[in-house]
Structure formats: C-alpha cells, structure tokens
Amino acid sequence: xxxxxxxxxxxxxxxxxxxxxxxxxxxxxxxxxxxxxxxxxxxxxxxxxxxxxxxxxxxxxxxxxxxxxxxxxxxxxxxxxxxxxxxxxxxxxxxxxxxxxxxxxxxxxxxxxxxxxxxxxxxxxxxxxxxxxxxxxxxxxxxxxxxxxxxxxxxxxxxxxxxxxxxxxxxxxxxxxxxxxxxxxxxxxxxxxxxxxxxxxxxxxxxxxxxxxxxxxxxxxxxxxxxxxxxxxxxxxxxxxxxxxxxxxxxxxxxxxxxxxxxxxxxxxxxxxxxxxxxxxxxxxxxxxxxxxxxxxxxxxxxxxxxxxxxxxxxxxxxxxxxxxxxxxxxxxxxxxxxxxxxxxxxxxxxxxxxxxxxxxxxxxxxxxxxxxxxxxxxxxxxxxxxxxxxxxxxxxxxxxxxxxxxxxxxxxxxxxxxxxxxxxxxxxxxxxxxxxxxxxxxxxxxxxxxxxxxxxxxxxxxxxxxxxxxxxxxxxxxxxxxxxxxxxxxxxxxxxxxxxxxxxxxxxxxxxxxxxxxxxxxxxxxxxxxxxxxxxxxxxxxxxxxxxxxxxxxxxxxxxxxxxxxxxxxxxxxxxxxxxxxxxxxxxxxxxxxxxxxxxxxxxxxxxxxxxxxxxxxxxxxxxxxxxxxxxxxxxxxxx
Numbered sequence: 001x002x003x004x005x006x007x008x009x010x011x012x013x014x015x016x017x018x019x020x021x022x023x024x025x026x027x028x029x030x031x032x033x034x035x036x037x038x039x040x041x042x043x044x045x046x047x048x049x050x051x052x053x054x055x056x057x058x059x060x061x062x063x064x065x066x067x068x069x070x071x072x073x074x075x076x077x078x079x080x081x082x083x084x085x086x087x088x089x090x091x092x093x094x095x096x097x098x099x100x101x102x103x104x105x106x107x108x109x110x111x112x113x114x115x116x117x118x119x120x121x122x123x124x125x126x127x128x129x130x131x132x133x134x135x136x137x138x139x140x141x142x143x144x145x146x147x148x149x150x151x152x153x154x155x156x157x158x159x160x161x162x163x164x165x166x167x168x169x170x171x172x173x174x175x176x177x178x179x180x181x182x183x184x185x186x187x188x189x190x191x192x193x194x195x196x197x198x199x200x201x202x203x204x205x206x207x208x209x210x211x212x213x214x215x216x217x218x219x220x221x222x223x224x225x226x227x228x229x230x231x232x233x234x235x236x237x238x239x240x241x242x243x244x245x246x247x248x249x250x251x252x253x254x255x256x257x258x259x260x261x262x263x264x265x266x267x268x269x270x271x272x273x274x275x276x277x278x279x280x281x282x283x284x285x286x287x288x289x290x291x292x293x294x295x296x297x298x299x300x301x302x303x304x305x306x307x308x309x310x311x312x313x314x315x316x317x318x319x320x321x322x323x324x325x326x327x328x329x330x331x332x333x334x335x336x337x338x339x340x341x342x343x344x345x346x347x348x349x350x351x352x353x354x355x356x357x358x359x360x361x362x363x364x365x366x367x368x369x370x371x372x373x374x375x376x377x378x379x380x381x382x383x384x385x386x387x388x389x390x391x392x393x394x395x396x397x398x399x400x401x402x403x404x405x406x407x408x409x410x411x412x413x414x415x416x417x418x419x420x421x422x423x424x425x426x427x428x429x430x431x432x433x434x435x436x437x438x439x440x441x442x443x444x445x446x447x448x449x450x451x452x453x454x455x456x457x458x459x460x461x462x463x464x465x466x467x468x469x470x471x472x473x474x475x476x477x478x479x480x481x482x483x484x485x486x487x488x489x490x491x492x493x494x495x496x497x498x499x500x501x502x503x504x505x506x507x508x509x510x511x512x513x514x515x516x517x518x519x520x521x522x523x524x525x526x527x528x529x530x531x532x533x534x535x536x537x538x539x540x541x542x543x544x545x546x547x548x549x550x551x552x553x554x555x556x557x558x559x560x561x562x563x564x565x566x567x568x569x570x571x572x573x574x575x576x577x578x579x580x581x582x583x584x585x586x587x588x589x590x591x592x593x594x595x596x597x598x599x600x601x602x603x604x605x606x607x608x609x610x611x612x613x614x615x616x617x618x619x620x621x622x623x624x625x626x627x628x629x630x631x632x633x634x635x636x637x638x639x640x641x
Contacts, residue, residue, distance in 0.1 A: 044074025173211030255553030267431025281319025290495020314359030353387030390420035429473025505633030511575030
C-alpha cells in the first residue's frame with residue numbers, strides 16, 4: 001500500500017507522460033512528412049518551427065501580438081491540449097500566461113497537415129469594458145537559407161493587389177517592403193517548395209510580408225486602419241483577438257502547390273445552410289473587348305448590345321452574362337459613384353433578366369463597392385427582385401480591418417438574397433469562399449484586362465501566376481483572348497485588345513487558373529470565323545468546366561513552364577503553358593491511373609491564332625510529348641476508352 005502523497009505523485013507523472021505522447025503526435029502530420037513544433041522560449045515568447053521530411057524548413061520563429069496600451073510581458077506555458085484544427089490535420093493548443101500576478105492568457109494553436117503547417121494566436125476575451133488596440137505582430141518566418149522566391153511587391157497599403165510575381169531572393173527583402181500573399185519560395189533541396197499565406201480572417205486586418213531587420217526571413221505586417229495608421233485592429237475587450245492562420249504550404253515539387261487546399265481547409269466552415277441555388281459556370285463579358293458587336297447599330301451600353309451578348313452566351317452554352325460598368329445611372333459630379341438602384345436611361349434590367357432566362361442564361365451586374373455603402377440590403381433586395389444572379393463588386397483597393405468586415409457583411413447579406421459575388425480590385429483569397437460558398441471568384445490578380453493598356457501580361461507572367469496566386473484560391477483572370485499576336489506585333493489597344501500569347505495558351509488558362517465563375521474575355525465576334533463558324537478552340541471553351549473533383553500538378557519548372565491536370569467526373573482536362581521560350585515537354589500520365597484513354601488536343605499551330613487539333617489514344621502508364629511554341633501552350637481532354 002502506497003502513502004497518499006506518493007500515489008498523488010505517480011498520477012501526476014503518468015498524466016504528464018501521456019500528454020507528451022499526444023503532443024508529439026499533434027505536431028506531426030498524418031503521413032509524418034510535416035512537423036510543427038511550438039513552445040515558449042526562455043525569453044518568454046511563443047516560437048514556432050516547421051520541418052519537412054525531417055529537415056528544417058522554418059527555423060524557430062517568434063509569434064506574438066503587439067498591443068498599444070499594455071504590451072504582453074514574458075510568458076510561461078500553462079497547458080497543452082491536442083486538437084484537430086481541420087480534417088486530415090493534427091494540432092495542439094498551447095496556453096500561456098504572463099508571468100506577472102494576474103497575467104493575461106495567450107493561446108497558440110498549431111496545425112500539421114500532409115501539405116503544410118499553420119499556426120494562429122488567440123487572446124481570450126476579458127470581462128468588463130475596454131478595448132483591444134493592436135498595433136501589429138511580432139510574428140516572423142525565419143530561415144537560414146537565402147531562398148529563391150516569387151512575390152508581388154507593392155509600394156503602399158492602398159492598392160489593387162494586381163502585380164507580377166517577380167523573382168526575389170528572401171534575404172534581399174527590405175524591412176519596409178510590402179509583399180502580397182502568397183510568397184512562394186524554393187529551398188534548393190530538390191524540388192521542395194513552400195508558400196507563405198493566411199486563412200480564416202475575421203475582425204482582423206489582412207497581412208503583407210516584409211523583410212526582417214536581421215535579414216533572416218520575413219515578417220508579418222498588418223494593414224493599418226485608415227482612421228489611425230498607428231493601429232491595425234480595434235476590438236471590444238469582450239471579444240477575443242483571433243489572428244488568421246499563418247500558413248506554410250509545402251510541396252515536394254513546385255507544380256504540386258496547385259493541389260494544396262490548406263487555405264480552404266483552415267477557413268471557417270460554410271455559414272450558408274442551403275447552397276442548392278449556388279451554381280458555378282462560364283460567362284460572356286463585354287467590358288474587355290469594348291462591347292464590340294458589329295451587327296448592332298451604335299453598339300455600347302444599350303439593350304440591343306446587351307441582348308447580343310446574351311444571345312452569344314445562350315448559343316455557347318454559357319450560364320451567365322456579366323454586365324459591367326455603364327448600366328447604372330450616373331449622378332452629376334466627378335468621382336460620384338453610380339446609382340445602382342437606378343438603371344441608366346434606356347436600360348431595363350428586369351427585361352434583360354427575363355430575356356436571358358428564356359435562353360438559359362442569367363445576368364450579373366457591376367457595382368462600385370462604395371455604391372453599397374449604407375444601403376447594402378436595399379441594393380441586394382432590389383437586384384434580387386430584378387432577377388439578377390450575381391454582383392461584381394469593384395474598386396475596393398483595401399484590406400484593412402474595416403474592409404474585412406465589409407466582406408463578411410456583404411457575403412452574408414448577399415446569401416440571404418441569393419446573390420452570387422465576384423470581388424474586384426480586391427485582396428487575395430483567404431478562405432472566405434469556403435465560409436460563404438456564394439463567393440464564386442475574385443480578382444486580386446493581374447488579368448487579361450491589362451492588355452488594354454500595358455505590356456505586363458506576358459506568357460512569363462502567366463506561368464509565374466500559376467505557381468503563386470493560382471495556388472491559394474479563385475482567380476478571376478478572364479482568359480479566352482482570341483486576338484493572339486506575337487509580343488513583337490503587340491500593342492496595347494481598346495476596343496478589340498490583343499494578347500501576347502497563343503490561342504492554345506489562352507485555352508490552357510481555363511484549366512490552370514481556378515475560378516468557379518470564369519468570364520470569357522473576348523467579344524462574340526472573336527469566337528466566330530469570317531464565314532460564321534465557331535473559331536478554332538471554341539469547342540474546348542464550351543466543354544471545359546469551372547469546378548473540379550480532383551487536381552494534380554504533373555510537371556513543370558518554377559517560373560518557366562507548368563502542366564496541371566484537373567478531373568471533372570470521368571474526364572481529365574490538362575493545361576500546359578510556357579514562357580517566352582519554345583519547348584517540347586514530356587508529361588507523365590500516371591494521373592490517369594489505368595486503362596486506355598481517348599485524347600483530344602488543342603496544340604499551337606503555325607501562328608498565334610492557329611490551333612493544331614489532334615486526336616488519338618493513349619495508355620495511362622506512359623508519357624506524352626507535347627510541343628509548345630514560344631508564349632504558347634496546349635489544352636487536352638482525356639476520356640476513358
């Protein structure tokens with residue numbers, strides 16, 4: 001028989017041993033390839049490190065929230081619990097408290113998934129009146145390597161989040177740089193690649209990445225509030241502070257980042273109970289081409305032109321027509337937003353909605369986000385009554401705490417009115433499409449529109465975007481430019497803009513860039529030949545879906561070329577693009593798994609507008625050689641024999 005004190009000691013030791021075993025599992029992904037370790041450092045701050053296949057990827061890095069009024073003092077760990085942060089991931093919840101008497105609690109949650117690691121900070125609510133005032137974070141991602149990365153640098157916080165993901169070395173990032181998400185980097189260890197981003201943002205400010213003062217990695221920089229740039233987040237003390245998940249997406253090969261779903265898995269689950277009314281699809285769109293309609297007298301913002309685009313959508317089998325800026329009444333006064341409760345003279349929106357419905361098409365309408373200010377519910381109710389399917393919300397240019405709140409209010413309110421949403425000049429995806437499935441797509445990317453006024457949207461940019469922006473969520477690039485010319489022959493113009501990539505390259509983008517709402521860039525006339533037949537490549541546009549059951553990044557070289565295969569039902573669709581260099585690529589076909597497959601291919605022809613159509617049969621275990629022209633690509637469809 002043991003003395004009571006000895007038995008008590010044994011129980012404590014046994015409990016501690018069990019907890020350590022659970023914690024070890026919590027920090028390791030299900031397949032054991034990714035490990036995240038977190039603790040409180042001897043100096044009293046949270047620190048996090050990440051290993052991939054047993055090798056350090058992110059060295060011990062600080063994680064903390066900076067408060068304006070009373071900064072956190074040194075912490076001491078008080079508890080650890082294993083948690084399941086998302087399906088297919090393991091994690092732990094580490095609670096710490098300031099060492100001082102009555103010290104405040106801070107919680108660090110971690111997530112280890114087979115395709116990456118993540119963490120977030122939580123400061124529990126405190127009773128009574130008062131306010132949390134957050135100035136920023138001390139969170140960093142430290143690495144001993146000078147990794148080769150692709151990133152978009154912005155000059156100021158207020159921007160459209162559109163830019164080129166240019167090559168940059170990690171240690172050359174300056175402390176005052178503003179790099180948008182994601183920052184995608186190769187470690188130099190084989191094809192090992194990671195991307196830094198965030199997910200599940202609410203009641204908080206969106207982040208940029210900057211260089212560190214020590215030059216040893218990157219820091220998290222919160223977007224300041226427009227009313228007081230000394231602060232990033234202001235909350236009642238009765239609410240907890242919860243940062244977004246800070247995510248390290250990881251892949252053994254750079255092209256496999258397209259398969260990563262960490263942003264979506266770590267997002268808050270859907271808040272829309274009935275999603276049966278939410279229907280993805282392709283759309284006709286007139287803004288890019290300048291509403292070209294040669295067979296319509298005085299084509300432009302009028303009923304006849306809109307009907308012409310609706311007719312085109314119906315004949316192409318497109319689900320939607322997006323009516324862009326110009327349909328609404330415009331008050332006098334420079335800089336005044338349109339009156340989106342009142343159509344412009346001569347425009348009858350309910351009549352257009354009915355005309356479209358009779359042809360199996362529904363319409364979307366454009367609005368400046370400021371036009372919704374203070375009357376969001378009234379506008380959405382009016383549009384719902386008109387029979388409008390979706391709202392394209394433009395000119396946001398911000399990602400501060402107030403605008404994050406605007407997103408949540410708009411997405412929740414639009415769901416109540418069964419209105420689909422597309423955000424433009426918007427911050428990059430942070431998982432909100434999971435929380436609100438009516439959020440079909442968003443910009444936060446430099447798309448085909450830039451061909452109207454610049455030479456920025458090159459084939460090389462398209463490749464770099466596939467390794468970066470396209471890996472984190474829906475991307476409204478608006479592919480399908482059918483006025484294809486060489487870069488030497490290109491000149492920015494509008495209407496009837498051109499693209500500096502081949503037609504096959506443009507087709508491939510429908511597979512490479514995810515977007516449940518995908519607007520075809522060009523005018524109806526561009527998709528017909530001079531004798532009225534469908535132009536080469538239209539068959540692929542009509543068949544390619546906008547949502548997928550499975551995605552595989554199958555081959556590529558980061559920033560040079562990429563091949564992605566996506567499955568819908570029993571069909572596989574493959575898109576491959578290259579930069580300015582012609583090449584013949586060898587594509588593994590193991591994604592087909594087994595059997596014989598019929599293949600249809602849309603390959604580069606002898607000029608940018610030409611398509612070399614091929615048909616054949618192939619086995620699932622071989623490789624396929626695909627020739628690609630400079631600035632070119634290929635699109636293929638595989639069907640089981």
